[in-house]
Amino acid sequence: MTGVRPLAQINGTVVLAGAGKMGGAMLSGWLARGLDPRRVVVIEPQPSNDIRSHLVKGVRLNASPHQCGTVAAFVVALKPQAFREAGPALKPYLEAATLVVSIMAGMTITSLGEVLGGHIVRAMPNTPAAIGRGITVAVAAADVDATQREVADGLLRATGSVEWVTDEGLIDAVTAVSGSGPAYVFLLAEELARAGIAAGLPEALAIMLARETVAGSGELLHRSELAAATLRQNVTSPGGTTAAALEVLMGEDGLRALMTRAVAAATRRSKELAK
Known part of the structure; x- marks a missing residue:
């Protein structure tokens, strides 16, 4: 990787599905690092007060796929159990070439592809992300290009350090060591x-x-x-x-x-x- 793409340079909308503790920490990190709030859509049926506080800055809540425009990245921060139920409703937000960044424990690239499609990056952060001191390990599917990987790296790096691996099989152990x-x-x-x-x-x-x-x-x-x-x-x-x-x-x-x-x-x- 030649460098981290500044978040302000991301073209299109960033959609965040799931704005709990980890998703909320990522959102706060994005905005602090210069991502235009008007380019962010949060999909969350029960938003916290912290999430609602971002709405006055321009972040949109529960916008329809049509209202989102071109989606540059679709970030999934749901609990794995909730994703299985919500997945079909999220698919209309994506096109075949959309970058998908998942931070869900246990959900493989194959499983994500079957439900959502898109070009997938699977990542595992941890809770110190809430103070910008997290560590995330990420792995990209073979069809993720260099530009998409830079976008994913920038989004993930907003909450701390990022390490990339090429073997998806390592993510379960990463989850056990740094995630938990x-x-x-x-x-x-x-x-x-x-x-x-x-x-x-x-x-x-x-x-x-x-x-x-x-x-x-x-x-x-x-x-x-x-x-x-x-x-x-x-x-x-x-x-x-x-x-x-x-x-x-x-x-x-x-x-x-x-x-x-x-x-x-x-x-x-x-x-x-x-x-």
Whole structure:
């Protein structure tokens, strides 16, 4: 890819089907990066107040296919279960050559093509997209041309980093690692606080310590060029308190085994959603 196409240069309408948390984050990112609100149509039967706040800027809600004009990109941010029901009603918005960008877990390029047609990019973002710190992995169907890929990259990059792969089979594991990954990190903060309370800390202090420790460590990891393992080792003095804790966390039935099983379970479920 030679570069990211600025969103202001997209010719035609961008249609967003599904404006929940992830779809809403994408919409906010697009508008912040210069996409003309008048070029955006949101298909959402129950829009949130945040989505409605964009309407005064010119974003159109539930416009008909005829009212949309030429659709440059059709972005699907529905839950997979809802897509199976809504898909036939969405198809009239597309022409055979329309770019389709899906962020639905488990929905394969083949499945999307059978329901919608179009030239398909399948992507998996994650919830830090809400603050512009998401990570998205995308794969393009063989008939997606270079210009369409640039458009898709620009739309996805509005909420954070984007990585492209050529093997669609990797997306299920991507879903399990980065798509579901924020929940694992939030669980770490939750359980670290609970353990602090069990060790005698006041509840409010334990929650604050856990929250700030996870957030600060994540920011350190983000800014540092060092590997996570190196950063861990830098905190760990031989025979010290951290080493005592890591003996438990890195034991035979510790975090490595649990995380491997958790990611495998999420990967299986992602594959099941495609059936």
